[in-house]
Amino acid sequence: MFKVLKTEGRARRGEFNTVHGTIQTPVFMNVGTAAAIKGGLDAFDLRQIGCQVELSNTYHLHLRPGDEVVRDMGGLHKFMNWDKPILTDSGGFQVFSLAKLRKITEEGVNFASHIDGHKIFMGPEESMQIQSNLASTIAMAFDECVENPATWEYAKQSSERTVRWLKRCKDEMARLNSLDSTINKNQMLFGINQGSTYDDLRIENMKAIREFDLDGYAIGGLAVGEETEVMYHILDEVVPFAPVDKPRYLMGVGTPNNIIEAVYRGVDFFDCVMPSRNARHGHLFTSKGIVNIWNAKYERDDSPLDENCNCHTCRNFSKSYLRHLLKANEMLGMRLLVIHNLSFYNNLMQDIRGALDEGRFDAFRKEKTEIYGKRI
């Protein structure tokens, strides 16, 4: 299902075929936590900004409106009126970052909803059942995302349990995909590499999970407290042990520079809330670097955010207007800025693919690093 079209060093230009269409990689997935993009964007806006894959959060949708509601409405695609690929995360990350009173056992995790405190149990089977109800294109395996720093002992114990959970995920997904009542009987499953910041655990874990012959492999538990250089080092160490014929997904990463560096290290899929979150705070990515739209110098600036951007916001509105909207706390400001930042990310990925197609990714990487610097 995954075809590597071209390589440059470890960087790959690929195509991933799904029942909801082909994904051109490297790709940035646009995060729509509760089946809607923060900032008031709907599925038609996603088409406009060049989104290939929408990412929704299992934990949030399980709590609200409930995955059984989504199933009864025909699945996420029909619910939100989006016909291209959707990836759902496993709920694991949110259970470990949002939920209260959590207790981990071999079976799974007991926790309390962050909305109303009601008690919930989620293990590998439950995560697969919820994601099957959501009927996403790609489901993620249920894992424990260990915060950094963690002890070697804890990271080892946790990543070994995650491997045992992966077996249960795969079995449950196979069972669900065989049921007549299942909406998407071709739902794919990606495993998740864990092992904190320890090379040996990471590699051992990757060797173990690649045996499951899954549809793709994610690298999880990074960008959760460690230094960027540590993240790059882990990629350098672990990517060579990932299957070459399966897509690789670096979860929750990152800045434009992070993405370029991870592509350089062989990663194909990305997601991050940064572009939409930064947009809502007035921090915009442009072809010339970061624009902080709150800056007083933009009060009477009638030029677009980015002369080189073709998005709705840049084609139609000035920095002066955008700054006013944000200052006046108008929803429209957040919407237009999110449209821009997500367009920037989607365009960046298109440019990365273009550079790989033309065998000039290395030059592209150097040029962009000069513009954005190492910190963004």
Next chain:
Amino acid sequence: MFKVLKTEGRARRGEFNTVHGTIQTPVFMNVGTAAAIKGGLDAFDLRQIGCQVELSNTYHLHLRPGDEVVRDMGGLHKFMNWDKPILTDSGGFQVFSLAKLRKITEEGVNFASHIDGHKIFMGPEESMQIQSNLASTIAMAFDECVENPATWEYAKQSSERTVRWLKRCKDEMARLNSLDSTINKNQMLFGINQGSTYDDLRIENMKAIREFDLDGYAIGGLAVGEETEVMYHILDEVVPFAPVDKPRYLMGVGTPNNIIEAVYRGVDFFDCVMPSRNARHGHLFTSKGIVNIWNAKYERDDSPLDENCNCHTCRNFSKSYLRHLLKANEMLGMRLLVIHNLSFYNNLMQDIRGALDEGRFDAFRKEKTEIYGKRI
């Protein structure tokens, strides 16, 4: 500039020509307080929902971003990228409803900004200067909007001052329109009828202001505390004294039923925050009556809000999805619901115009009153 195409009783089907295009009346103006529609709609969304006239608030724009900023950006049309007519209110209503520590003299009003408390003076000249900077199509005269109930004595004194202010507004507007630096040298001016709920004061005031030969006449100070029947009675009494060859604008009104009843009484222009405000609270207007989208019965309802509505929201999303978005506090929910309610109002006006064109407004009025009842 205003042409009555057809009448049915007192109801009129008209056309109003402006430098920014022709307005088909009766018309509902869509409120974009700070040069943006609440709920995250921009000028392109306004085109989609059939908006003919956008209404912005002078008081808000004077405070933020400042009318001189808007002027330096080329005026409101360019600022928000909307090329059709814009009406700006005078700031008077907000000075009397939002501002603090206000003190009225013959000169004007001293008050403190509701945002940061800084002291501001606004009189007829200042209001015209601000609106000239905003460069709207239609400016409103600076008036005192007296809350109901008011004493006859206070209402008389206030409405007489409003007439004296109107003279100053007209003179200042003529001066501003003659300046080379003015963006819209064809800015129109509407006067505002006041006089609280007293027939004699209302009529006396209308007789006085019609002498100014303005571009249009508004009826202000209604829907501010009095019973609906009192408002209809005032319209019955005062409209016969308004010029027949000028448009009439009932400010801040109202429900679909209010609008139909006011058209019946000879009104041509309307504006109200109700459709967008109600949308944000989950109260939707439909061809079959009100839908409260919070109602649990819509949890699994995959039908659109209104089968008879052609808006983006009704063509593409289910009640189940909309309810979920509102419950999850997603901006997208508010946006989609505002799109629907404003479309409903714009479509209602189109239907009213169609009924007038075909000489069946009376039947239309009876039919709609049965659906909506007298209260909406």
